[in-house]
Amino acid sequence: LGSSLQDFDFFYFVQQWPPSYCDSRHSCCYPTTGKPNEDFTIHGLWPNYNDGKWPSNCDQQTSLHKSEISDLMSKMQKDWPTLACPSGDGMKFWGHEWGKHGTCTSLDQHSYFQAALQLKNNSNLLQVLGNAGIRPGNFYSVERIKQAIEEGVGHAPFIDCNVDASGNHQLFQVYLCVDTSSTKFIKCPVLPHGRCGSRIEFPSFSNVSESHDEF
Ligand code: 5GP
Numbered sequence: 001l002g003s004s005l006q007d008f009d010f011f012y013f014v015q016q017w018p019p020s021y022c023d024s025r026h027s028c029c030y031p032t033t034g035k036p037n038e039d040f041t042i043h044g045l046w047p048n049y050n051d052g053k054w055p056s057n058c059d060q061q062t063s064l065h066k067s068e069i070s071d072l073m074s075k076m077q078k079d080w081p082t083l084a085c086p087s088g089d090g091m092k093f094w095g096h097e098w099g100k101h102g103t104c105t106s107l108d109q110h111s112y113f114q115a116a117l118q119l120k121n122n123s124n125l126l127q128v129l130g131n132a133g134i135r136p137g138n139f140y141s142v143e144r145i146k147q148a149i150e151e152g153v154g155h156a157p158f159i160d161c162n163v164d165a166s167g168n169h170q171l172f173q174v175y176l177c178v179d180t181s182s183t184k185f186i187k188c189p190v191l192p193h194g195r196c197g198s199r200i201e202f203p204s205f206s207n208v209s210e211s212h213d214e215f
């Protein structure tokens with residue numbers, strides 16, 4: 001019983017755009033394993049209820065064990081890097097995501113992280129946007145970005161924005177909804193809160209500088 005109960009309705013699969021994490025007020029620190037590529041990276045795979053609420057921290061007893069995911073490590077470093085300061089190897093971020101969200105699924109640690117890595121591959125956001133002529137370094141309407149992702153992935157995303165140091169609203173995170181099998185994108189049953197403003201920046205890494213740990 002306990003953590004084996006699958007008591008949720010769908011997943012949010014949330015990807016972040018590293019340049020937007022890094023050029024915001026809190027800044028960022030590159031992981032100890034190296035500067036991330038200019039590509040979307042994983043934030044998390046979050047079980048959710050259809051009413052907008054969600055379960056969290058469902059099993060305080062099991063922490064993330066490196067030995068369970070050792071074969072996934074090089075993909076995790078590339079596709080799920082931590083950008084928070086101080087610089088880390090990712091285990092703290094992954095352990096947080098496992099404890100807060102992963103423990104509320106019926107997946108074991110390996111299956112949970114593998115499912116998220118597979119979903120990132122399958123959504124292929126940077127290429128989907130590029131196919132629609134949407135490239136880092138420019139401003140676009142939120143509607144155009146949403147439409148491109150809907151065409152490429154099959155379902156409309158929720159777009160989450162943040163603000164850069166100059167006050168520009170920018171593409172920060174893309175939420176896709178996934179069925180409880182953790183494999184199939186679905187229409188979102190409910191959307192998170194938040195607004196972007198109609199025209200947003202899709203910033204490039206080239207004009208972002210890394211913070212040092214004292215920030
Ligand atoms: P924030 O307040 O920064 O949007 O979210 C803080 C944290 O709360 C997220 O990292 C995530 O762990 C959790 N969270 C926020 N919104 C949602 C949501 O709509 N669904 C789920 N499952 N978790 C969320």
Ligand code: 5GP
Pocket residue numbers: 016021043044081082083084093096097100
């Ligand atoms: P959430 O609770 O929002 O799912 O997870 C966010 C937590 O993970 C925060 O405590 C944040 O500091 C930490 N974290 C570490 N690395 C990252 C990262 O690259 N992106 C985000 N969004 N949070 C990170």
Ligand code: 5GP
Pocket residue numbers: 142143146157158159160161194195196197198
């Ligand atoms: P509507 O209610 O017509 O869908 O959108 C109203 C406003 O919300 C518009 O300014 C639009 O740019 C913004 N918006 C539409 N879809 C999204 C979304 O998925 N995420 C966010 N943050 N804003 C959106």
